[in-house]
Amino acid sequence: MASLQLLSLSMGALTALGRFGDRFVVLLAVSPEKDPYGPMHHLAFSLGIFLTLLLTLGVVLSILAVVREAKGLMAGGFLSFTLVFLVAVQVTFWRYREPSQVEDTMLDTYDLAYEQATRNVSDIWWQKLVAIHDTFGCCGKSSPLSWLGQEEKDLCKAVRQRAGCLREISSFVREHLSLVSLLFGVTLAFMVPTTPAQPKTPTPPPAGLGPPEGGRAAKSKKPRGLPELHQTQACVLQTGRLRPQGGP
Numbered sequence: 001m002a003s004l005q006l007l008s009l010s011m012g013a014l015t016a017l018g019r020f021g022d023r024f025v026v027l028l029a030v031s032p033e034k035d036p037y038g039p040m041h042h043l044a045f046s047l048g049i050f051l052t053l054l055l056t057l058g059v060v061l062s063i064l065a066v067v068r069e070a071k072g073l074m075a076g077g078f079l080s081f082t083l084v085f086l087v088a089v090q091v092t093f094w095r096y097r098e099p100s101q102v103e104d105t106m107l108d109t110y111d112l113a114y115e116q117a118t119r120n121v122s123d124i125w126w127q128k129l130v131a132i133h134d135t136f137g138c139c140g141k142s143s144p145l146s147w148l149g150q151e152e153k154d155l156c157k158a159v160r161q162r163a164g165c166l167r168e169i170s171s172f173v174r175e176h177l178s179l180v181s182l183l184f185g186v187t188l189a190f191m192v193p194t195t196p197a198q199p200k201t202p203t204p205p206p207a208g209l210g211p212p213e214g215g216r217a218a219k220s221k222k223p224r225g226l227p228e229l230h231q232t233q234a235c236v237l238q239t240g241r242l243r244p245q246g247g248p
Contacts, residue, residue, distance in 0.1 A: 007187060008059060011051055011055065012052040027132065030113040037105045040105055051087060057077075058081045058084065062074070092188065102177060103169075110169055114141060136165055136172065138163045141164055
């Protein structure tokens, strides 16, 4: 249970980082309504909260089931862990089927902000682009060995160490997704159905097998004279009286 509690806390922390992290928030601020990054960001946050709550609920129900020996609570905890397992399988399958979808979406968002800032005269897009550069520690789309265009000269003139933002964003996304994949792998490893320990009850011996000689049951053996006593009582019941031995 301690491992599952730690797993729940780790998933909650990673979900909060993805929702309130500076690099995710600055890209969300420049993402328009029709851009796919916004819905993907909200879906990832909702899914992380859902899994965190399910893990926490399963741990609490399992602990209560052990303490109170309640089968209903045990079934509730098992159901919570089963749902977490199914969702983790779906997310892992989608992650390996579309390994670059998240990265491509974030790069497209930066490309959109870059084009709007360099082609339009509006200062709002320019400020948004500068905010992205300050957050990621990069400037422009070119590599450090390439020549700068006129737009990037004006944009990156105050930056001493210039690095391409496409490379920086890709590196950041891959590191974050590697943590997510590791967490879901650990989740799948821990989602093994377990039931609370039940008190052991002694099982009766098979039919036809009595207790061993010398045990407690040996004390309940009948005395040797018991059959003669039963015969005497039967004689009394038949004759109505007990005849003495040697009489007529």
